[in-house]
Amino acid sequence: MQGLIMRTTGSWYEIKAENGTIYKGRLRGKMKLGGIKATNPIAVGDRVEFEMENIDTQTVAIYHILERDNYLVRQSVHKTAHIHIIAANLDQAMLVVTLAMPRTSLGFIDRFLVTCEAYSIPVLIVFNKQDLLSEVEKEELENIRNLYESLGYRTLAVSALQDENFSDLEKRLYRKKTLIVGHSGVGKSTLLNRLVPDLALKTGEISNFSEKGKHTTTFAEMFEVKEETYFIDTPGIKELGLFEMEKAEISHYFPEMLKFLNQCRFPNCTHLHEPNCMVLEALENAEIAQSRYRSYIGMVFQDEMDNRK
Secondary structure (H helix, E strand, C coil), X not given: CXXXXXXXXXXXXXXXXXXXXXXXXXXXXXXXXXXXXXXXXXCCCCEEEEEEEECCCCEEEEEEECCCCCEEEEECCCCCCCEEEEEECCCXXXXXXXXXXXXXXXXXXXXXXXHHHHCCCCEEEEECCHHHCCHHHHHHXXXXXXHHHHCCCEEEECCCCCCCCHHHHHHHHCCCEEEEEECCCCCHHHHHHHHCCCHHHHHHHCCCCCCCCCCCCXXXXXXXXXXXXXXXXXXXXXXXXXXXXXXXXXXXXXXXXXXXXXXXXXXXXXXCCCCCCHHHHHHHCCCCCHHHHHHHHHHHHHHHHHHHC
């Protein structure tokens, strides 16, 4: 049988079979993922093959992971040389951010965008709490949205407590598998409960899935909210590292820099200080935003610090 991983709690997985039946399963033996050092061999969103292990308890054994279309990772908090696969086979990621109470830094937005570019995952940036913004802040919001939309990213401004643009948001999520990410305080939970009013009930219903009486929130979980419409919640994500990304690679995941890379004087140009660097020239000509270039510098030097550890 084949199925979709809906939820994980360490060694046990909840699997939705093609006929809609939900099974509880575990891995048969150990699996290695083609050289990938991962703390979790199976992630939410994976498509797997499995067979019945115990007909009385309706538990199954997973023996094969089907090839992934994509996946998103962060560095493992337990093993520094390993990754943790957040989710697999995504149609898009929705990054929920705010410009007030609290303010999401542009650096975090850019780091998330670079990570998704590296793993070929489209991003929708949702600016929440627009009802709390002053007129000056609303103007700033429009400028920020214009910047990211000019780079090819989709954006939307909403209020989780009001009805603004919710129909547009629902249309962009319909019939897609969406990973939803956001810092604490940006209103992600309120947003999810507005989109799916019975989500809190569903969360409560699966609280005993791990048979420990309490759901482990460090694992991602997927909800089918409508036919072929899935939300993947990620309560454990606070920061994303550029895991195993070479310093020279980072600029390739900035769309506005990519078109200038082959025009630099030196093929190994870092775009920091070299003469005849076309990225620096584009920055001087306002073809690259100062905020984006600052994010690039931050990632390059963070990468250097990570490599020294």
